[in-house]
Amino acid sequence: MDLAQSSVEEWLDSHPDDMQDYFLRHADVTLVNKWLVAHGFNQLPDFPAPIRNSSLTNLRYTYSFSNESSNPSSPVDTRCNDSGFFDSSRHQRSNSKKHLRHDYARSKKRNIFRTYEPNGGESTLESRRNSLKEMRQFRSLPPTSVNLLSMLIQSKVRLPRYPSKDIDHKRELKETNEKEFFLEIVKDISNELDLKSLSAKIVANVSCMLDADKVSLYLIEGKAAGKQVLVSKIFDLHAGTSIFPSCTGDIRVPWGQGIIGHVAETGETVNLKDAMKDPRYNDELGKITGYQTETLLCMPIRNADNEIVGVAQALNNNKEEGFTQEDEKMLATYLTFCGIGIHNAQIFDAYSKEYDRNRALLEVVHDLFTEQTSVDHVVLKIMQRAQSLLKCERCSLLLKDKESNSENAFDKIFDLAYPMKNGHSGNSDRDSSLRVTSKIAELVLLTGETINITDASQDPRIEHEDETVKGIRTRSVLCKPVRNRHFQIIGVAQVINRIDGLPFDDHDDLLFEAFAIFCGLGINNCQLYEQVSLAAARQAVALEVLSYHASVPQEEVLKLKEKKLPDIQELKIMEFTFNDFSLDNDQMMQASVIMFNDLGLSKKFRIEYETLCRWLLTVRKNYRNVAYHNWRHAFNVCQVMFTILKHCQCKNYLTDNETLALTVACLCHDLDHRGTNNAFQQKSSSALSQLYGTSATLEHHHFNHAIMILNSGGTNLFGNLGSEDFSEVTKLLKQAILATDLSLHIQLRSKFFAMVDSGQKVFDDRESKEIVRSVMMTTCDIAAITKPWEVQRKVSELVITEFFDQGDKEKHELNIQPQACMDRDRQDEIAKLQLAWIDGICLPLYKSLVQLDSAFQPMLDGLLDNRSRWERLDAERLSKHAILETGV
Helix, strand or coil: HHHHHHHHHHHHHHCCCHHHHHHHHCCHHHHHHHHHHCCCCCCCCCCHHHHCCCCCCHHHHHHHHHHHHHCCCCCCCCCCCCCCCEECHHHHCCCCHHHHHHHHHHCCCCCHHCCCCCCCCCCCCHHHHHHHHHHCCCCCCCHHHHHHHHHHHHHCCCCCCCCCCCCHHHHHHHCCHHHHHHHHHHHHHHHHCCHHHHHHHHHHHHHHHHHHEEEECCCCEECCCCCEEEEEEECCCCCCCCCCCCCCCCEEEEEEHHHHHCCCHHHCCCCEEHHHHHCCCCCCHHHHCCCCCCCCCEEEEEEECCEEEEEEEEEECCCCCCCCHHHHHHHHHHHHHHHHHHHHHHHHHHHHHHHHHHHHHHHHHHHHHHCCCHHHHHHHHHHHHHHHHHHHEEEEEEEECCCCCCCCEEEEEEEEEEEEEEEECCCCCHHHHHHHHHHHHHHHHCCEEEEEEHHHHHCCCHHHHHHHHCCCCCCEEEEEEECCCCHHHHHHHEEEEEEECCCHHHHHHHHHHHHHHHHHHHHHHHHHHHHHHHHHHHHHHHHHHHHHHHHHHHHHHHHHHHHCCCHHHHHHHCCCCCCCCCCCHHHHHHHHHHHHHHHHHHHHHHCHHHHHHHHHHHHHHHCCCCCCHHHHHHHHHHHHHHHHHHHHHHHCCCCCHHHHHHHHHHHCCCCCCCCHHHHHHHHHHHHHHHCCCCCCHHHHHHHHHHHHHHCCCCCCHHHHHHHHHHHHHHHHHHHEEEECHHHHHHHHHHHHHHHHCCCCCCCCCCCHHHHHHHHHHHHHHHHHHHHHHHHHHHHHHHHHHHHHHHHHHHHHCCCCCCCCCHHHHHHHHHHHHHHHHHHHHHHHCCCHHHHHHHHHHHHHHHHHHHHHHHHHHHHHHHHHHHHHHCCC
16 A cells, blocks of 8 residues: 555656646645645635535635635725636626626636736734834934835835725715715825725726726836837736736736727727727637627826826626716716826835835945955845846856957856855856857947847847757847946946846846946956955065065174173263264174163163164164265264263153153164155155155155064064053154154244243153254254264265265256255355355254253354354355456
8 A cells, every 4th residue: 555655646746737637626625725724824715615616726716816805904895806807796786698798707717817916925913013113213314205205115104095995885885975986986096105006996996986897907117119018917808909918917018009009009088889899909818718898998097297107998887878978077087086196106116116226226335345355256246136126037247358369258257047046046057048148248348338139039149049959048138338447348247038028128227237337346446455465465575575684694683792892981972072983883883782771771671682782783784875874874863862861951851761762763763765855755756755745755764664673573672661651652753753854843943942042941741842852853863064074074075975866866867957955066066055054954953952051062162163164165165266257
């Protein structure tokens, strides 16, 4: 028995059509109810015997519509007959001719004409909960009409409705008070914004008003000439025209064809007493269903702008004379209100769709900004949203091959087929399916024009041979170019076959245009991100290499560490008259260590001796071999700062953190100097000016270079500082290095002079201390002008060498005339230029310092002595010029 049962089940599984046919012929209500209960559905009601014995197909439709009619929340009883259109016969008085028509039609009904689709959605209670939940997010929005309408769309809550009476009450009201009846059916549609529900109400009311056997309603879709069509979900299969059921259950009537198409095109009213004799009438479907059309009234529906928005048709009223002139007038009056309601519902529907489109586009923008690391991820996300919103079977993106010489070659293809499963296409045969429309994509890539094919079967560019082989049927194609930020075509995007079987319209074109733009932006952003990531990786490698080569070998560190330090008096580094050229490189290293130790910085900040040695050697190595702004200059500036801290009262104004920052700043203030000034960086648009801007360009670079050295392994002088001290010292270091920009000194010195002239001796507030530190940095940076004449003359020659080199670059590379101090052709004016430098910048500064603290007097004396010598040299130059001019 088990074996036999297994064989039967195996046979049934392999022959599903035979199994279904057997079930439909022999199943009864009891068996169906058992299946429904086992699968969690409600049982069918107990039907009369004739219905119980009818086929399961009939039973299914009867159950569907009886459930619909029994819904207490339904405002209008719009029960449909077995063919799917509104049938008012069950509410009318007995009519033998009508019953004969209906009985014959029931016996010949076919499944292909069913347009009712049962609602498989959530329960009414759950739907209300979701609606209320969705409304909460709008409570904070201002009560404007736009936000209210958006809330209406988002929460799917309709405007307040007039409580509709059932059809029996309306018929009774029509018999007793026709005026109240008309007011009732107008109120019934006054606030309805859902097109389907509105259509059902209009059909029910018109049927009641005209006492018609059947009523159908068709709405016009498409505005462009040649693209208009009439569409209805509640329709009359005997409308007298060719009707094409679509895959969504809609009935579509071609424009201008049949009675309905004629009325829509001309706007005329058609009232026929014998419709089957009219040449425009088509009774093919009537022959199948057995329904006979006798009288017919067809009338256009106009909106407030007198534009035709639909057509209403009534069949077979119960009057022997057919539809009268009074019926026409009454229908025309009612359709005026219907036209306004349909127009409002269409506007609402269009706004809802536009709202959904805009929300989808915002989600695409969100995707662009949240996912920029991968071209694949960005493109697939955009394509998924495009496919979902356009409701198409396929969405593809083909990227142009940059390496190929061909103008129409693709190197990367993204393709999504419907339906999606876990974010991936359900069709793995991608290449073969895309080959069907490959010529279209290549043409768009070449021309840059959009191609919209509404009927692929008639287009010779579609590879119909491949369709036959692969079983692929392409109905419509929309293909657009994808461009980058330079408006260059980088690929082609295409969608194939709308799911509803219709061609892609103008709205689809505009929406897909937006998706194509977003695709271009997403690809461009990802490519930029990849370039930036690649550049960052290259920079990291370069920094690693530079860090290695900029650091010093351990042997040099040990050599400096093990060498005995000389006596500080022997080096003479505590004198203002220190000879800048008296020490060699090794001695300068030792002197730097001595200065740190003597100032107590090594002990105070627990700087390890090996770390200090390595840091000093690394700083020296990171100075370039230029004439003046080199390591020796940095050491000499630090020596002056050390002398000031040892002899002047400035030390009393400074904390230990400030002393450390100033000392480190002096040694680092010209790191990696290129021998040209800030003006040259700006004129030449150098990489430094692009990186740091045109304000204190070199000074920012010097500071960043100093930080890079401090962050390298084994050279962090601030490693033992607490977080607050580390942050403060780093900030002070930056201020001190930036203060060596002479333009900043010119801005600050007037404040310093005013402070000194006022007799201020205590600098304990933040602003005055910052000014004093900045002035101290400038004092040390230009201190060579105060050194003995032999030193001053040698330093000036080094400075002039750098200036002339920069002037030569400006002349020959930038084709500009350099300043006088940098023009090699005016080198005889050096003394004159030095005097201008002393009188304009140096002399006011050192005089003010002496006024503040007499310990600065040696610097002022050295400056005045050098000025007198430059003055004599300038006088000699003038006398030579006078001799040359007079010839004496």
